[in-house]
Amino acid sequence: MALVNLQNVSYKYPLAEAPALNGITLQVEQGEFLAIIGPNGAGKSTLCYTLAGFIPHFFKGELTGKVEIDGQDLGKSNLNQWVLTVGLAFQNPFSQITGAKLTVYEEIAFGLENIGVPRQEIMERVDSIMALTGVSDLAQRSPYSLSGGQQQRVALASILVMEPKVLVLDEPTSQLDPIGTREVFQVIKKMSARGLTVIMVEHKVEWVAEFADRVVALLDGKMVMEGSPGEVLTSEHLAENGFGLSRYTQVARRAAQQGLWKPDVRLPVTLQEAVDGFRRGLE
Amino acid sequence: MAERLSFFIPRESLIHRANPLTKLILVFATIIISFVSPWYWTAFMLIWINVILAFVGRVQREYLNIVWRLLLPVVGFLFLMQSFFLPYGGEELFSFWFLSLTAGNIAVSFLNASRIFVMVSSFILFILCTHPSDLMSDLARRGVPAQLAYVVVSTLQILPQMRTKANTIIDAQRSRGLETQGSFRRRVGALLPLVGPLVFGSLVEVEERAIAIEARAFASKMPKTSLRVISDTTIDRIARWGLVLLVILVVAVRIWLWLTSRM
Numbered sequence: 196m197a198l199v200n201l202q203n204v205s206y207k208y209p210l211a212e213a214p215a216l217n218g219i220t221l222q223v224e225q226g227e228f229l230a231i232i233g234p235n236g237a238g239k240s241t242l243c244y245t246l247a248g249f250i251p252h253f254f255k256g257e258l259t260g261k262v263e264i265d266g267q268d269l270g271k272s273n274l275n276q277w278v279l280t281v282g283l284a285f286q287n288p289f290s291q292i293t294g295a296k297l298t299v300y301e302e303i304a305f306g307l308e309n310i311g312v313p314r315q316e317i318m319e320r321v322d323s324i325m326a327l328t329g330v331s332d333l334a335q336r337s338p339y340s341l342s343g344g345q346q347q348r349v350a351l352a353s354i355l356v357m358e359p360k361v362l363v364l365d366e367p368t369s370q371l372d373p374i375g376t377r378e379v380f381q382v383i384k385k386m387s388a389r390g391l392t393v394i395m396v397e398h399k400v401e402w403v404a405e406f407a408d409r410v411v412a413l414l415d416g417k418m419v420m421e422g423s424p425g426e427v428l429t430s431e432h433l434a435e436n437g438f439g440l441s442r443y444t445q446v447a448r449r450a451a452q453q454g455l456w457k458p459d460v461r462l463p464v465t466l467q468e469a470v471d472g473f474r475r476g477l478e
Numbered sequence: 479m480a481e482r483l484s485f486f487i488p489r490e491s492l493i494h495r496a497n498p499l500t501k502l503i504l505v506f507a508t509i510i511i512s513f514v515s516p517w518y519w520t521a522f523m524l525i526w527i528n529v530i531l532a533f534v535g536r537v538q539r540e541y542l543n544i545v546w547r548l549l550l551p552v553v554g555f556l557f558l559m560q561s562f563f564l565p566y567g568g569e570e571l572f573s574f575w576f577l578s579l580t581a582g583n584i585a586v587s588f589l590n591a592s593r594i595f596v597m598v599s600s601f602i603l604f605i606l607c608t609h610p611s612d613l614m615s616d617l618a619r620r621g622v623p624a625q626l627a628y629v630v631v632s633t634l635q636i637l638p639q640m641r642t643k644a645n646t647i648i649d650a651q652r653s654r655g656l657e658t659q660g661s662f663r664r665r666v667g668a669l670l671p672l673v674g675p676l677v678f679g680s681l682v683e684v685e686e687r688a689i690a691i692e693a694r695a696f697a698s699k700m701p702k703t704s705l706r707v708i709s710d711t712t713i714d715r716i717a718r719w720g721l722v723l724l725v726i727l728v729v730a731v732r733i734w735l736w737l738t739s740r741m
């Protein structure tokens with residue numbers, strides 16, 4: 196059975212006329228890296244909040260359908276239990292800092308203090324996750340003194356230290372520069388390689404193409420496409436509906452129009468695929 | 479110099495080592511005594527006790543800096559206003575046009591200003607010498623709801639962040655041509671484009687921060703633990719009870735004086 200199981204999930208915010216999610220059915224396997232793409236207002240963040248339990252336990256509104264993660268039914272669980280299974284990180288690294296801790300080390304330990312982990316174990320787990328996320332050298336710095344990329348890695352470490360089974364990320368690199376983006380993706384890649392299930396909303400399709408096992412496209416609260424990055428990210432239909440294309444796909448499409456890309460070669464989504472495709476064109 | 483991101487000044491001192499609750503009780507005891515005591519000299523003496531404690535806590539430079547830049551102008555203004563406009567009368571010492579300065583007004587204004595000074599300076603000293611995590615953990619451990627402890631601590635922490643954010647907004651608006659210096663009218667005109675983004679930005683962040691801390695099981699009903707070791711020695715307990723008894727004594731003296739004055 197899939198670790199994450201959504202059956203016909205719909206959700207409408209209070210006072211909203213149209214549903215933000217409309218009949219979403221989705222399964223995610225243990226250890227899978229699923230990317231969610233879509234234009235603004237597609238329901239991506241709402242889906243993240245639903246997976247992380249904040250809908251319906253934090254945001255009220257009308258949720259129908261079934262959300263099940265690791266055998267737990269969202270409707271029958273409370274948020275305190277749910278956050279131990281599903282970790283959530285989102286766009287703004289600044290607002291993910293608690294504001295009650297002076298150092299990065301204390302900041303990362305915050306979640307473990309809340310669930311009553313003994314002090315010695317807190318220190319072991321914090322040391323371990325700091326090494327894994329590459330923030331050990333920031334341990335005694337104020338979380339507010341860090342760059343955006345560093346803050347986002349601290350936010351990730353603060354969630355990962357709680358050892359969730361599923362990590363939900365809502366555009367974690369949208370406010371970061373290329374260096375910060377690379378740092379954050381390296382952490383996510385490392386965690387994914389260790390078997391963590393990752394569900395990530397992301398606009399930077401080059402990165403999605405590089406890391407995701409599967410991509411889901413949302414439009415107006417509905418799932419409009421699902422498949423491998425190569426299938427979804429080169430779709431004509433999605434491009435016509437405001438979905439971003441990888442710069443490699445765009446170059447190859449333009450090249451194809453001018454006969455510089457072989458028609459039997461699939462459009463690329465990663466740099467390596469583009470290099471291979473152009474090489475074949477030259478042969 | 480790096481910008482300070484918290485009020486707390488990590489130093490090695492007797493006051494830093496004291497239990498957060500002991501320090502909090504000291505603050506409230508000082509305030510209550512200064513307001514309840516019938517004598518003019520009590521609040522004035524407590525001001526100097528706070529100065530001595532700032533030296534003991536090795537935060538005298540930061541303490542005096544805040545007092546000089548923030549507290550003295552406010553309290554000085556309060557003293558002047560009350561001196562001229564309170565209706566206590568007494569011997570007239572000075573008069574100009576409609577303004578009249580009397581001995582009675584000066585005495586009452588001095589007492590009020592001293593009390594305000596004690597109240598604010600005690601809190602300044604407290605936040606300079608108390609690690610926010612220690613305060614939050616200690617209060618939560620003693621049964622204060624974690625949410626309340628968080629609100630207290632994060633409010634103290636957020637003020638320096640707000641100042642940093644306000645400076646960023648000022649720079650951003652200046653770069654767009656907004657003039658923030660010059661005449662009073664110009665400064666008032668510049669206020670809205672500065673305060674608007676600060677307030678609305680902070681309101682948005684409140685919801686995001688609430689989600690962030692909930693995602694880290696803040697509302698969990700499990701007993702909380704603390705990464706930091708918070709000392710609570712016998713001396714702390716004696717000091718707390720001593721302060722409570724002192725407050726009771728001062729209140730009793732005040733009541734006794736009030737009763738005897740009515741006889």
